[in-house]
Amino acid sequence: MSVQSHATSTDTPFVLYGETLSSRFILGTALYPSPQSMRDSIAAANTSMVTLSLRRQNPNTPSSVSQDSSQQDGDTFWQYIRDSGCRLLPNTAGCKTPREAINLAEMSREIFNTDWLKLEVVGDDYNLQPCPFGLVEAAAELVKRGFKVLPYTTDDLVLGQKLLDVGCEVLMPWGAPIGTGQGLMNRYNLRTLRERLPDIPLIVDAGLGAPSQAAEAMEMGYDGILLNTAVAKANDPIGMAHAFAKAIEAGREAYLSGLIHKSQTASPSTPTLGQPFWHQT
Amino acid sequence: MLTLSLNNEPHTLPEPMSLSQAMEHWGLCNAMAAAAINGEFVPRSQYTTVTLHDGDTIDIVKPVGGG
Incomplete structure (x- = not known):
């Protein structure tokens, strides 16, 4: 029997720039071992939006640009993306x-043919950390040009506020540097963002390596998860995509259900009244 | 003869021509391409009116996977 919890049945829609997305899981399309693996991972993730990019096209060899094997056949890659029916989020x-x-x-x-954009402005090659100044400058201009900007940013609160000031309606702070799989490196900053910006859609983007990390971000109240490497480079990308999808749903349901507060001292769950063999001393 | 950079590689064109003609010359005419000259985006609607000059830097891109 399928049981839907009260929490999920009363959940609010996942809305970005006025559009409702059916999934809180946004998946990248790079680094897969094959185009088929990418296609099947998108299906297993049950995502409704995928990220993709643009790279140089060599003269007379229009399908030979990509360095990873999943895109050696560019036509197949693009066909699978179109067939997925997912909203596109170019970066x-x-x-x-x-x-x-x-x-x-x-x-x-x-x-x-979309105004939606995952904005990245790299500030350092070592950790691919977003450049805060370049990010705000670019976001301001792109918003003026009619783009729906989803900025890939650090977990810095003031930077997030500046991005909102110039017209961004969503923030995508990193969990950790891209591709590291280190999870949520700075929980304090991520919680601060959530508490200070309660009405802004927040998506943890990048750095996650395990479904449990995605669940933790969702338990904090984050609205969605964007990742690529953790799925694409797993031994079984399709299985990992499914695992992340379940973790993201579980984390969301846990957040809606209300986690208990942590306590330093133990508190018995079994009633103490009527404890056998107990005698007042 | 024009010498210019196409996707960071040196290329030549036999004579001055439009971006549209150059893209056809290079076999890069397709619906999933976008172009920039000297770092500035050129809308598809301007391909036939923009003329390439000696020393221009041209970027022509296509969709790939991304995160």
């Missing part, structure tokens, strides 16, 4: 200046 990965990001965003809008 500006690798851009190091606002100018680069803005121009790549315009190229993405023309190709993918």
Whole structure:
């Protein structure tokens, strides 16, 4: 018998820029061992939005640009993405200046026919940390140009507020640097963001390696999860996509149900009244 | 003869031509391509009117997986 909890039956929709998404799991499309693996992982994740990007196209060899094998057949890759029916979220990965990001965003809008954009402006090559100044500058210009900007940002509260000030309606703070699988590196900052911005959709983006980490972010009250490497580089990407999907749902349900407060001292769950063999001393 | 950079590789064109003609020359005319000249996005609607110059830097991109 299927049982739906009271918490999930009364959940609010996952709304970004006025659009309701059917899943709180956003999945990346890079690094898979094959296009088929990517397609089946998207299905197993039950996601409704996927990220993708743009890269240079070599003359006379239009399908040979990609470095990972999942995209050696560019036509197959694109066909699977279209067939998935998912909303597209192009990124500006690798851009190091606002100018680069803005121009790549315009190229993405023309190709993918969407205003939605995962904005990335890299500030450092070691940890691919977003550049706070470039991010705000690029976001301000892109919002003016009509983009729906989903900024990939750090967990810095003030930076998040500045991004909201220039017109972003969603924030996507990192859990940890991209591809590290380290999970939630700074829980204090992530909780602070959630508490200070209670009405803003917050999505943990990047750095997760295990479904339990995604569940923890959702238990904190985060609205969604975006990840790629943890699924694509798993031994079984399809199985891992399904595992993350379940963890994200479980974390959301736990948040809605209300976690207990932590306590330093023990408190027996079994009644103490009527304890046998007990005698007052 | 024009010498220019296409996707960070040196290329030549036999004569001045539009971006549209150049993309056809390079076999890069398709619906899933977007272009920039000297770092600035060029809308598809301008491909036939934009003329390439010696020393221009051209980027032509296509969809790939991304995170």
